Amino acid sequence: MSDAVIIEAVRSPGGRYKRGGLSQTRSDAYGIQVIKGLMARVPELDPADVDDVIVGCSFPEAEQGMNLARIIAMGAGLPISVSGMVVNRFCSSGVQAIADATAKVRAGWSDVIIAGGCETMSHIPMGGAAMRPNPDWKFDGSMPNVYINMGNTAENVATNHNISREDQDKFGVESNRRAFEAIKAGKFKEEIIPIEAFKYKVKNGKRIRETVVFNEDDGVRWPTTIEDLGKLKSPFKAGGVVTAGNASQMTDGAAFSLVMSAEKAKALKLKPLAKLTHYAVAGVMAEEMGVGPAYAIPKVLKLAGLTTKDIDLFEINEAFASQAIYSCRVVGIEDRYWAGDINPNGGAIALGHPLGCTGAKLTAQLLHEMKRRGVKRGIVSMCIGGGMGAAAIYEML
Amino acid sequence: MSLEIKKAAVLGAGVMGATIAAHLTNAGIECYLLDIIPFELTDADKKKGLTEKSPAWRNRFAANGLAGITKSKPASFFTKKNASMVKIGNFEDNLDWLADVDWICEVVIENLKIKQELFAKVEKIVKPTCIVSTNTSGIPIKDISAKFSANLKKHFLGTHFFNPPRYMKLMEIIPGAETDPAIVDFMIKFSEQRLGKGVVVCKDSPNFVGNRIGVFDMSSATRLMLDKKLKVDEVDAIVSKAIGRPGTALFGTMDLVGLDTGSHVAKNLYDAVPDDESRETFSAAPFLEKMLANKWLGNKTKQGYYKKVKDDKGKTVKMMLDIDTMEYVPAGKPKFDSLAEAKKKEDIRASMKAVFNGQDKAGDFVREYFCKNFIYSANRVGEICDDIMSIDNAMKWGYNHQLGPFESWDAVGVKEAVDVMKKLKLKVPQKVEEMLKKGCDSFYTTKPDGKYAYDFAKKGYVKIEENPRIIILPALKERNKLVKGNASASLIDIGDGVVCLEFHTKMNAIDDGMTQMIHEACDIVEKDFVGMVTGNHAANYSAGANVFQVLTGAQLGQWDMIEKGVENLQNGNMRMKYLSKPVVSAPAGMALGGGCEMAMHAARCLPNGETYMGLVEVGVGVIPAGGGCKEILLRLTEGIPDGVVENGLNMQYYMAKAFENIAMAKVSTSAAEAMELGYIRKSETINMSRDQQIYEAKQLVLSLVMNNYRPPKPAMIPVMGENFRGFVEGVIMNMRYGNFMSDYDLLVSRKVAHILSGGDCAEGTYVSEQEILDLEKEAFVSLCGEKKTQERIMYMLSNGKPLRN
Secondary structure (H helix, E strand, C coil), rough: CEEECCCEECCCCECCCCCEEEEEEHHHHHHHHHHHHHHHHHCCCCCCCCCCEEEEECCCCCCCCCHHHHHHHHHCCCCCEEEEECCCHHHHHHHHHHHHHHHHCCCCCCCCCEEEEECCCCCCCCCCCCCCCCCCCCCCCCCCCCCHHHHHHHHHHHHHHCCCCHHHHHHHHHHHHHHHHHHCCCCCCCCCCEEEEEEEEEEEEEEEEEEECCCCCCCCCCCCCCCHHHHHCCCCCCCCCCCCCEECEEEEEEEEEEEEEEEHHHHCCCCCCEEEEEEEEEEHHHHHHHHHHHHHHHHHHHHHHHHHCCCCCCEECEEHHHHHHHHHHHHHHHHHHHCCCCCCCCCCCHHHCCCCHHHHHHHHHHHHHHHCCCCCCEEEEEECHHHHHHHHEEEEE | CCCCCCCCECCCHHHHHHHHHHHHHHHCEEEEEEEEECCCHHHHHHHHHCCCCCHHHHHHHHHHHHHHHHHHHHHHHHHCCHHHHHHHHHHHHCHHHHCCCCEEEECCCCCCHHHHHHHHHHHCCCCCCCCCCCCCCCCCCHHCCCCHHHHHHHHHEEECCCCCCCCCCCCEEEEECCCHHHHHHHHHHHHHHCCCCCCECCCCCCCHHHHHHHHHHHHHHHHHHCCCCCCHHHHHCCCCHCCCCCCCCCHHHHHHCCHHHHHHHHHHHHHHHCCCCHHHCCCCCHHHHHHHHHHCCCCHHECCCEEEEEEECCCCEEEECCCCCCCEEEECCCCCCHHHHHCCCCHHHHHHHHHHCCCHHHHHHHHHHHHHHHHHHHEECCCEEECHHHHHHHHHHHCCCCCCHHHHHHHHHHHHHHHHHCCCCCCCCCCHHHHHCCCCCCEEEECCCCCEEEEEECCCCCCCCCCCCCHHHHHHHHHEEEEEEEEEEEEECCCCCCEEEEEHHHHEECCCHHHHHHHHHHHHHHHHEEEECCCCCCCCCCCCCCCHHHHHHHHHHCCCHHHHHHHHHHHHHHHHHHCCCCEECCCCCCEEEEHHHHHHCEECCCCCCEEECCCHHHHHHCCCCCCCCHHHHHHHCCCCCCCCCCCCCCCHHHHHHHHHHHHHCCECCCHHHHHHHHCCCCCCCCCCCCCHHHHHHHHHHHHHHHHCCCCCCCCCCECCCHHHHHHHHHHHHHHCCCCCCCCHHHHHHHHHHHHCCCCCCCCEEEEEEEHHHHHHHHHHHHHCCCCCHHHHHHHHHHCCCCCCC
8 A cells, every 4th residue: 555645735825704815706716726836836746647636615516516626627727637526524625635635545546636625605605505404304303403503503512511701702812813923924925825816896987807916814803802802792692602703704715735645756756745644534413513623533543543642733623712622621632722732823713714625724734834843743623514523633754 | 947956965064964965865866975174184094094185084074974874873864775875075176076966955064154155166166057055044044145146046045954854844945035936946846745845935034933933932941940940850741742742852852952052053043133022031041051061961961951870770760950959860750630631632732722721830831831932933923934834834843843833822722822821911912912803713724625824914814725736635534535434444535536545543553444445445446436545644554453353363262253354354455456446555654564565465556755664473473464475475586587487596585585574574764675675666666755645646546547557467476395494494493593583483483484485385386376375374373373472462462562482
C-alpha cells in the first residue's frame, strides 16, 4: 500500500455573508481560482497527472449544482481526462473530501487528487433553495429531528450541558481577538490564494461588473467586548443564549489540498507538507449535533492509538461557542484552548464557517500553523448537521 | 390652465419638512428634500475623513431628516419603500433641481429674513408655473412675499400642515392678496383629493385659524386652572373625552407637543395681536416660565406636566407637577359626578351638555371654559376666516376635538350658554345676541334640501355648499335612498344605478344580519342596479367576525349552526366576487379577519391610504374561513406566468408568504403595505381622501360598467400539496423548539398549512376555489370544538387582546 501525502493546502479568504468580499462572486468562479492557485504553487506537476477533483459542498445546487467538481476542474483548465466528484457530509464535507482522496491514493486507485470544499452561503440559503422536509416525518420525539435548526441544537447543548452565556460570549470575544491578531501578523498570507472577486456597480449610469482583489478574511469584529456581546438576543429561542456574537458567521469560501502518493511526490521531487493519517465520523443525537467532536475526537484517537497528549494542535470548528466549549470540556482539553493549542488564530466565530468548505479551510489553517510552530500532530474536527461529528489526524512530514 | 403636481420640493428638513416630504411620497409624488449645509466640520467629522466637499457632510441635515422619517413612530411613510422617492440635497449645491418641480413647499426656520433670502434665490430658478408655498405657522404671508415678482406673488400662498402631516387632517390654505384664485382652487382640490387633507381657507392673520383658536383654548384652560385652584390631573379629567377632547386631554397634549413649542407660538401670538380683546390670556403664567427655565418641556425631556417614575417594585408610576410647590406628586384619577353622568350618554352632544350643566367643580370649570372659547371664536369670525365652519373644522381636524366651538355651542344650547355668559359677567358678542333675536337658536340647522350654517355677515342661515365628491350615507338615508336594511347593514342608493352596502354594527363586526344583507344585496343589485360599493364612514371598515356568536355556538355544541354560518359567509363573499355586476370594496381603518375577506371578494378594491388589513383569526384560535386563505393563495400566485409551475417553479416562497401572513396574523399599517402583503392587488389605486372614498369607489364601479364588466373566470390555484406541510412543519417545529410558539399555536398553524397545501395532493396540482373553501370550513369547525380556541375567544371578548395559550 502506498502512502498518501499532502503537498500543499490553500484557501480563499472567508467572505462575509451577503456583504463580504465574495458575496457577489459565484462559488464556481472562486473555486476555480483556488484550484488554479494551488496548481501554480506546484509547477512540477503535469495537470494531466491529476486523476480526480473531489469537492465538498453542503448545498450542491443552483450555481453549485450540475456537479460543481467537474465544472471547476474544467474551469481551472485541467484537461478533460481529469474527473470530478462532489461529496456532501454537510460541515465536514471539505475534510471528508481530503480523507476520501487519501483513501483512494492509499488503495492505489489514484496517484494525484485535488480535494477540498467550496461553498457560497450568500447565494444559497441554509436548507437549500427548495427545502422539502418529509411530510410523513414525526416530530413528536419518536424520530430524530433531522430538520432541526442549527441554532436550536446549540441552545440545546447550552441548556442540557450547562454552558453559560458568559462562557460563550467570552469565547466569542477571544475568537475575534485571535483572528484579529493573526491577520495583523500576516499569518494567513501563506495559505491564502487572493481571489479576483466580482463587484457589481453603477458607473456613469451603466451597470458594470468590476473585478477587485479579495485577499483577507473580512468577518472579524474587533474590538469586541463581553459587554457588547451581552446585549445581543438569541434569534433561535425566547430568552435563549446563542447569539450572533457567539455563533459562527455565515461565510463564502473555497479551500483545496493537493493529495498524492508518496512515490509520485518523490518522483516529482516535491517535499510533502503533511499527511492525513486517520479519519473518523461519529453519529450523535440530531437535536444536539454540536456535541459531535466530543465523540469523533476520541474515536479517531482510538483508531490511531493516541491520546490528546500526542496532539500538538487542534482546529475545532466553532459552529457555536456552546458546542465548541462543551466538546473541549468532554475531551478534557479546555485548558489547552486557553493555552493556545486550539484554534490559535481564531475560529469560525470570527473567520466564518463556509459549510462544505470548512473542513478543507481548517486543514489549510492547521497545517500552516503546525509548520510555523514546527510541531508534529494536529486534529481537525467539527460537528455536523443531522447529528454527527468528524475528526481527522494530520501528521507533518 | 391645467395644473398638475408631479414633482415637488420641500425646503427645510426638520421634523415638519421631512414628514411633509414623506406624505407627498404617500400621495405618489416624487420629492426633493433640501436643507442648509452644516455650519462647520466637527472633530468627529474629520475623524471619519469627511471634508467640506463631502456630500455626506454637506447633505447632513437633509439626510438626518430622511433618516428620521424612515424610523418615525407612528410611521410617516405608507411603506418604507417610499423613501426612495425622496432625494436629498442642500441649498448650496442643489437649488438647480428646483427648475423642474411643480410645487415648492418651504418649511425652514420661522425667521422672516431667512425665508426672504431663500425665496430670493429660489425665484431665480423655478419655472414660471411653479406653485410656491410656505408652511409658516406664524409669519404673515404678505411679509414673506413682499419683495416677490408679480408672477411669483400670483403663484404663492400659505399651505400650513399640522403635525404629523400623514395623520392630521387639517391643512390651512392662506391665499395672499395677489394669489391667483385658480391656484388657490387647485391647491384646495389637490390637498383634499391627492393629500387626503381637510382644507380650511384662512385669512392672512396671526397664527391663522387652528393655532389662533387652539392656543387660546389651551391658554385659557391653563389660566382657569389657576383661577379655580384645580390640579393638573383634575383639569385633564375634565378637559377629556367627555367634552369631546382627545384622550391625551389638555396637559398630556401639551407634553406631547412640547412646552417650548407651545409657548413660542403663544408668545408670537401675544406680540402679533396688540388689539386682541383676550391678549393677556396668551402671556405665560409664572409657573410656566419656571417650567421652561427648568427644561421641563414635556415628553421630549421626559418631564413636563407629567413624569413617569419607577417605584420600589419597578412599577411605572405617573407623577404630575404640583404647580404650587413645583414638585412632582403622584397623579390620581379624579372623579366628578357630572363626568360620571356624561359617561352614560351615547352621543357626544348629550355628554357635553351633561358636564356643562353639572353642579360640581367640573361643571363650573367647563361652563367658563366653554363660554370663553365660544366668545373668542365668535369674535374671530370675519377676522381670521369667513365662516363658522372654518373654525369648527380647524379645531376638529387640527386639534382632534370631536366638535368645533360652534357645534359645541349648539350642543349645550346657544341661548343657555349666553345666559351662563351673562351670569359670569362675560361680554356676549353682539352678533350672537342679534342671531338669537332673529329667532335663530342654533348655528347649524338642517332643512329638507341640506345643511345650513348661520352667517354673521349675512345675518341669516346660508346653505352649506355640498361637494359632489363627498357622498354622505346618513344624509342619503334621510332622503329616502335606503333600498333595504336591517340592524347590521344597509343598502343605500348612491345614484347613477350604484348602491352602497354599509355596515353599521359595533366595530362593524360581521354577524348573521350582515351576511344576510350581503346575499340580499346581491339579489337586488343583480336585478335593479348596475353595481355595488361596500364601504362606510365608520372608523373601521370591519374589525372581523362577531366571535361572540361563534363562541356561543361552540359552547352549546351547535356545530351545524357554526358550519352554516361559515358557509353563508363563504357563499356571500363568492356571490359578490362572481356577481354579474361589479362590486368595489372601499376599506378604510381596520379591515381584519372577515372584514379583510369581504374586501378581498370584490371585483376591485379602492382602499383608503390608512387601511389596516390582515387575516388575524389565529389570535382567537381559528383560521380565515370566509375565503381568506383561498383569496390570499390566489392573489399571491395569480401573477405566475402560464407553464411556469409545470416547469418546476419552486412555489415555497409564495406559499410561505401566505402562511406567514395568516399564522403570524400580519396586519398592514397602510394600504400600500396591504399591497406588499398581498391582501390588495398592486394594480389597485389608493384613495387618499376618506371623505371622497365612496364617491371614488362609485366612479370605479361606473367605469367598470362602461367597459362591459364581466365577472372573473373561476380560478384554479396551484398548490404544493403534502410537501408544503412538510416544509411548514420544518419551520414551526423550530419555532416551537425556540418557545416562540405554544403547542396550541402549533396545532392551529398545522391547520393553516393543511388548507394552504391544498389537501392530499402532489406539488404543482391545481385546485378549485371551492376545494380550498371546504378545507377552510372543515378546519374552522374543528378548531371551534377545541377548548383552547374557546379560551382564546373568551379572553379576546373580555380583554380585547389575544391570549397565548
